[in-house]
Amino acid sequence: MHPAPSVIIFTTFSGLGFGLLFWLGLGVIAPTGFAAFIWFAIAYLCAVGGLLASTFHLGHPERALKAFSQWKTSWLSREGIAAVVTLIVMAIYGAGLVFAATPFAILGWVGALGALATVFTTSMIYTQLKTVPRWHQPTTPLLFLLLSLGGGALLAGQVSLSVVLLIVAAAVQLFAWYTGDKRFAQSGTDMQTATGLGDIGTVRAFEPPHTGTNYLMREFIYVVGRKHAQKLQAIALVLGFIMPIILLLIPFSHIFAALAVLSHVAGVLTLRWLFFAQAEHVVGLYYGQR
């Protein structure tokens, strides 16, 4: 799959932002006044910034409001609704902390639940696709949730919480990479089922439909992504998990905490790039490429 920067930025930062909103909503940190304003500003900058980035890859962003209508079947529609509801509820909760120094606990819990729902619906946009076997497995939503909660805890300065969550997230990520490599073969879709010609003999793509490239090949066939997969996995593991954990475990300083956050964000951006670049869409079979 083509690793579009807008979608990588969107999933990474909105994941972090909604993760932070989750911990704020639960009251794990309950700042008041100006400090609360700063916390909420960071969370909204990440969450809303990410959501805005996602509109950059739309052909007609001016019609985005229509995307809230099909929640009965569409995970993308559900995600839009979950995000907006969560942002509104948490804005009221945040206003209570900033202006009245009062946490409306129930609102916070509803907002925290909404934040989880938003990240889950985001992950389901990818998980639902049978056409991309690497994504179509339970580790996808699990990983999105763990990364969001871990990153949110890291942003919220919760040392022990984020260390535990990051260790679990790293383990799930390693497992997802391991099983992901086998998913395409396990899906049962191959040249034979794609063409139905397997009864005659071995099928090979001989001539593509056109000499040039096209939308499908640009969007779904990204061979370069797999070339350096292992190196990028190692980089993502070090930046996203190992470095932040070390920086958190050494005696606390604000600089180390900031470095831990930066390192984690860089790591998640790397693994999210791989999430797209490594994934193979079954349509590539018709082109003899994946």
Added chain:
Amino acid sequence: MTQLPPPSAKKLGLVIDLDTCVGCHACVISCKGWNTENYGAPLSDQDPYGGDPSGTFLNRVHSFEVQPEEAPAQLIHFPKSCLHCEDAPCVTVCPTGASYKRVEDGIVLVNESDCIGCGLCAWACPYGARELDADAGVMKKCTLCVDRIYNENLPEEDREPACVRTCPAGARHFGDLGDEDSDVSKLVAERGGFDLMPELGTKPVNKYLPPRPKDVATPCAPLETVAEDGQGFAAWLDRALSALPGGKS
């Protein structure tokens, strides 16, 4: 609405004969022509006469080589367009309701004025039947020439999809696959028509007819030497030339 309607009794679709298709790409061109000039946004091209041409097509013809174990390889031309699936995954993922399946005849269409161009339907389609037009920013797909098949302004013989109308080999057939007695349904039953990627559960309406078995071709043996101990002028010439330095005996 992007909820799929209950399965319609009428299921309009195509039956494509892989035995008859000669790979001339006439269906590709007639499709592009009709659908650029008629319903919806035109199918744009980018850099059509330059070094890196690319464009939107609703129908593309692939060619596959199939190598049987004990016979010569076969070249099979493979036209591919929207299969108008009964369980169309492209419809249910659409966030705006732009993508829909018609209740009356099962044709899958895009309402272009509602499409935000997010591309998720193209991601959900296993067949590569949907292409986001780079110029219009909306999703394009085969309409089964919905503006031809019911068009009473056209002569009756033209009321079928442009690709079917133009195919010089008669490799494309259009009809109601929901009706067991229709010509297309009989053809599918007779020739063992099959689904593409049936394991994905999309239940395509369009069917493909397999290539008919070929005559068993005996593999060519290497040509035998015509004459080892030849006589006459050619044989003398052969001997004379072979005797020259560098010549083979």
